[in-house]
Amino acid sequence: MFFGWLYGVPFLLVVGLLRRMSSPHLPTSAAAEAFGATTDRFLVAALVLNLVLPVAGLVLARSARDGYWIRHFVGALVGMVSIYLVVSIAAGATTAPLIGDVPTDQEPAPRVTQCIPRSGGTGCPGG
Numbered sequence: 001m002f003f004g005w006l007y008g009v010p011f012l013l014v015v016g017l018l019r020r021m022s023s024p025h026l027p028t029s030a031a032a033e034a035f036g037a038t039t040d041r042f043l044v045a046a047l048v049l050n051l052v053l054p055v056a057g058l059v060l061a062r063s064a065r066d067g068y069w070i071r072h073f074v075g076a077l078v079g080m081v082s083i084y085l086v087v088s089i090a091a092g093a094t095t096a097p098l099i100g101d102v103p104t105d106q107e108p109a110p111r112v113t114q115c116i117p118r119s120g121g122t123g124c125p126g127g
Helices: 002-021 029-064 067-093
Strands: none
Touching: 002 029, 002 067, 029 067
């Protein structure tokens, strides 16, 4: 659990933050939404595991009365708070939200090929 927190959480955070800060060239809006959803999953998983793993590890170490792992997981609790502070600073420094943002797509705007007249006497432009 400790090594999962020590290596897994920073890995997920770095991957999620790199994906969030990148500007991918996605051809459709569906691809852009899928990219944003996957990025959100990386970030949410990192933040949840950052809370769960140190707390669960400390509970297990205390139940086993293992002083070596208790010290490690107490240090992990300090690291957990540090990670949340770093993420909150990063979230405050960005213009878009870290979670819930969808990148822009490269899909062209649809062409208008037909004019539909509106009621009230307004006709189509140009005739």
